[in-house]
Amino acid sequence: MSHRPTGAQNPRDAAGVAAPPATAAMAMGPTESRRSALRLNASMVIGAVLVVLILGLALVSFFWTPYDPGEIDPVARLQSGSLDHPFGTDKFGRDTLTWVMYGARITLLVGVVAVGIALLIGTPIGIIAAIFAKQPWGIWIDAVIMRANDILLAFPALLLAIVFAAVFSPGTGPAMVAVGIAAIPGFARVARSGTLQVLGSEYVRAAKASNRGAPAIAAVHVLPNIAGMVIVQASVAFAISVLAEAGLSFLGLGTQAPVPSWGRMLQESQQFLSTHPELALWPGVFIALAVLGFNLLGDGLRDRFDPKMEARGA
């Protein structure tokens, strides 16, 4: 089974699928390549702008927010957008814009920690598996690692996070760790397939001939060459973790009150859907923008780092 380097939504998608023809990239004409160069810039730029927007909201919230997130104002309950409260207020009269800004923090925190866990564990696992796969005596080690990886794939992020919430009481911490663990296989697969490609190259053969050891080859040749694909995977995994955090908090199993989180804002808006649908609007919009931003960024980066994907237009 060939593992194509792809940072797509779920790493299983490449499994069991015939590799695309190697000529795909060459088959396209000059116009098409210029066209896709433009398109990839568009996804990357829009993605980057959205990510910077979310990042900015979170950063600014440390210095300034329109109100205090805990500030309850019984007079100004359930207001629509106004000059005083641009995004309106919730059932306690708390300012929605303030909450959205604070919510960005949790979203980014969960993403950074989860992706960090997955990247720091998954990438070395993938590299090591690939190095063993290249040794005649090490194929079974690679097989064991990758099968273990497949087993982990049977636990989707949300399910693992729910299990963690059951075992260690619900909270942001267990959620981050669970989402991170669930994302490990994706990084391991990307790192493994990238490493296999690099190890087959001329320059690695030259390095081996000059008696470089496996760790040195991994550090000098493999890491810089697979970094692009790993970054793409990180971007996609970030989007998935934003979704998972929002989903968990929506279920009440993620970030707990009184810490502001978009998922919980959305959940709390449910009882007012018929009278104040705009309460669901803002957290919903920002969850979608964050996911869209990281997905687009990942797409744009993928087109940049993987010329094969450019032609596929995926």
Place this chain on the structure above:
Amino acid sequence: MLNYALSRATQFALSLIFASVVVFALMSLLPGNAAQVALGTNATPEAVAALEAQYGLDRPPVIRYFDWVLGMLGGDFGTSYVTGAEITPVIVSSVQVTAILVIAAIALSVVIAVPLGTFAALEQRNWIGVTISAASQIGIAIPNFLAAIILVIVFSLTLGWFPSQGWMAPIEGFGGFLLRLVLPVVSLALVQAAILTRYVRSAVLDVMREDFIRTARAKGLTRTKALFVHGLRNAAIPVITVAGVQLATLLVGAVIIEQIFVLPGIGSELVRAVANRDLVAVQGIVMVLVLLVLIINLVVDILVPVIDPRIRSAA
């Protein structure tokens, strides 16, 4: 082919065993023990010990593990320490609701995505193709629970076409059953359709570059005809793999949708079990969900070489 199927089946069995060990170990990790958790922190040590003895919790973990696994193999998921009720009937009835929901959602998303994705690939350079691509990109970013809330606001609270929540078994009234199914299924299917559209589009684009399509075109077939006669079967392979993954995603995604629409599915049972700290139920439900995910993966893995002779010979 037989060897391949056997190795997949072995992997399936190993995965299931591994998952059961992990789930059991996680649940045993719990600070305090299940009896304490079930009775709460105020329980007297005597009461805890009595409950432990009643449910055999004082036995060594290895014995309890095998007891649990053998029970599940015989279709017995045990008894809840919290409610004292049998768990198997709860799982059996709730999994049916979830199955209906998930199968309807994947069917709907395939029905939406295959034509849209094919169209987007054929009209790649037109504004139509670009619009479909952009719309699917935005669709992917909308979590299913947000889609559900929007659908409820528009079609239930504003237009009043569908009920905003609730469930009716098909035998109680088929019309009511369908009516209550529409919004949950659509909210699950929309996001998956958006993702699937992108895969269909890229699979069709890949196929259109194949030599056999060029040959077919050289023989005088139109682009569309070449695609329909020779291409779609080939494009189906990556799409089936992705649809399989999505089925697994939907199963878990349904947890949230069942909460929103108050459906008595397995996801609602899981959330309730977690909230009640009903660990026996959590264990059982998680194993059922993992089992279903693994079965889906196994079926996809075996189905793909059946459809594609090239992979069959490679395997």
